[in-house]
Amino acid sequence: MPQKLLNKQTQKHSLSLNQSMKKSLDILKMNEKELLEAIRDLTSSNPFLDYHPGKDLNAMLEESFALPVSLKEDLYLQLHTLRTPFDRKVCSYIIESLDDHGLFRESIETGSTVMQCSETHFASQLRVVQSLEPAGVGARSQLESVLLQLERMGETDALHLMKTYPEALISGDLCMIREQEGWSYPRIEALLGVIRSCQLNPCHAYNHTRAELLLPDFEIIRHEDSVDIQLPDSGTLSLDQSSAESVKQDPVFRKYLEEAHFFVDALSRRKVTLLVLMNALVEHQKNHFLYDDELEPCTLQDIAKETGVHESTVSRTLSNKHYLWGGTVHAVKDLFVSQTRGGTSRDSVLKSLQAFIRSEDPRHPYSDQDLADQFEALGMEVSRRAIAKYRGQLGIPSSSRRRKK
Structure with missing residues (x-):
C-alpha cells in the first residue's frame, strides 16, 4: 500500500513537472508581440501581478490590437441593430456566403434549399442584407450592385435608364435613348454622371489587408569595432509581495500566487536564454554587421554546440524572433546560413x-x-x-x- 501511494505521488509530481516544462517552453517560444499579449491577459486576471509598459509601447500595442473591422463584422453589427424583424439564421448564411467584393453569387434556389425555407422567404432576407451599408452589398452581380446604389440614392430616372437601356448605354447610343424618353442630351449626360458615380466594388474599403505589426525582440547596435545586443524596453512585470503575504493560506489566492511566481521566473529564464543564444549567433555573423560582409555558414547545431543548449530549444527559442537593425525589423532565422555540398554558403x-x-x-x-x-x-x-x-x-x-x- 505505501509503495502504491509513493508511485502515485511520483507520477503526480512527474506530471506537474512536465506541465511546468511545457509552459516554460511555450513562453520561450513566444516572440515579443505574443509575450506582451500573454502579459496583458495574465495581469488582467492575476491580482498579484503588476505590469508597467515601457516607453512608447502603449501606442504600439494599441495600433497592433486595433485591427480594422471586416465587412462581415460590420454587417453583423448593423443587422443586430435593425428595428425590423429578420431571420437571423438565413441572414447569417447570406453574410457568410458573400465573396471578397461583398457579392452574393449563389442562386435563390440554392440558398433556400440549403436553409430549408421557401425561395420567397430567402429572397426577402437577401433584401434585408441588401438594405445594409454600404449600398450595393449583397448584390448578385456588379450590375445589380449599381442598381441597388441608384435605388438607395433615390435616382429613379438613372435606375430606369440602367434597367431599360443597358445595350444602348454600352454602345453609347444616346440618340436612341433621347428618341424613346424625350430627354435632352444634357439630361441624359447628367444621368450618366450619376451612374458613373456608383462603385463597381462598393465594399473595397474593407478589402485592404494590413501588415501585422512586428515588435523586435532585441536590437543589434554597431559600434566602431564591436556589436551589442539590446533588449527592448518592454516595461516591468512585478509581484505584489505585500498582498501575497496576507493571503498565502487561502487556496484560491495561493494558486494565483504560484502562477505569478512561475510566470516571473519563466520570463527571467527566457531573457537569459535569448541573450545567450543571440550573443553566440551575432558573434558568428559579426563581420556582416560590422563590415556588411556576406553571412557566414551557421546552423542551429553550431549554436547548440557552442552554448550547450539543446538544438530543439535553440530552434524553439529563435524560430519566431525578430531583431531591429538599421531601422528595419528582420527575422532571426535569416541569420542562419546553410552550406552547399562543397562548403559554400x-x-x-x-x-x-x-x-x-x-x-x-x-x-x-x-x-x-x-x-x-x-x-x-x-x-x-x-x-x-x-x-x-x-x-x-x-x-x-x-x-x-x-x-x-
Whole structure:
C-alpha cells in the first residue's frame, strides 16, 4: 500500500513537472508581440501581478490590437441593430456566403434549399442584407450592385435608364435613348454622371489587408569595432509581495500566487536564454554587421554546440524572433546560413547567382547548366538542380523566359 501511494505521488509530481516544462517552453517560444499579449491577459486576471509598459509601447500595442473591422463584422453589427424583424439564421448564411467584393453569387434556389425555407422567404432576407451599408452589398452581380446604389440614392430616372437601356448605354447610343424618353442630351449626360458615380466594388474599403505589426525582440547596435545586443524596453512585470503575504493560506489566492511566481521566473529564464543564444549567433555573423560582409555558414547545431543548449530549444527559442537593425525589423532565422555540398554558403550562392544573371546577354541567357559551370569556374560546387531551386526562391524565371528577342 505505501509503495502504491509513493508511485502515485511520483507520477503526480512527474506530471506537474512536465506541465511546468511545457509552459516554460511555450513562453520561450513566444516572440515579443505574443509575450506582451500573454502579459496583458495574465495581469488582467492575476491580482498579484503588476505590469508597467515601457516607453512608447502603449501606442504600439494599441495600433497592433486595433485591427480594422471586416465587412462581415460590420454587417453583423448593423443587422443586430435593425428595428425590423429578420431571420437571423438565413441572414447569417447570406453574410457568410458573400465573396471578397461583398457579392452574393449563389442562386435563390440554392440558398433556400440549403436553409430549408421557401425561395420567397430567402429572397426577402437577401433584401434585408441588401438594405445594409454600404449600398450595393449583397448584390448578385456588379450590375445589380449599381442598381441597388441608384435605388438607395433615390435616382429613379438613372435606375430606369440602367434597367431599360443597358445595350444602348454600352454602345453609347444616346440618340436612341433621347428618341424613346424625350430627354435632352444634357439630361441624359447628367444621368450618366450619376451612374458613373456608383462603385463597381462598393465594399473595397474593407478589402485592404494590413501588415501585422512586428515588435523586435532585441536590437543589434554597431559600434566602431564591436556589436551589442539590446533588449527592448518592454516595461516591468512585478509581484505584489505585500498582498501575497496576507493571503498565502487561502487556496484560491495561493494558486494565483504560484502562477505569478512561475510566470516571473519563466520570463527571467527566457531573457537569459535569448541573450545567450543571440550573443553566440551575432558573434558568428559579426563581420556582416560590422563590415556588411556576406553571412557566414551557421546552423542551429553550431549554436547548440557552442552554448550547450539543446538544438530543439535553440530552434524553439529563435524560430519566431525578430531583431531591429538599421531601422528595419528582420527575422532571426535569416541569420542562419546553410552550406552547399562543397562548403559554400547559401547566401554566397544566391548573391553570385544574381550577379551572373545581371551580367548575362539578354539574347542568350545562361541555362541552369551554364550557371553551374560558372560556379565551377569559381571553385564553387553547386548542382544544376540546386540552381533551379535557388532561381525559384529569388523569383528568377528560366532562361527561355528571360530571353529577349
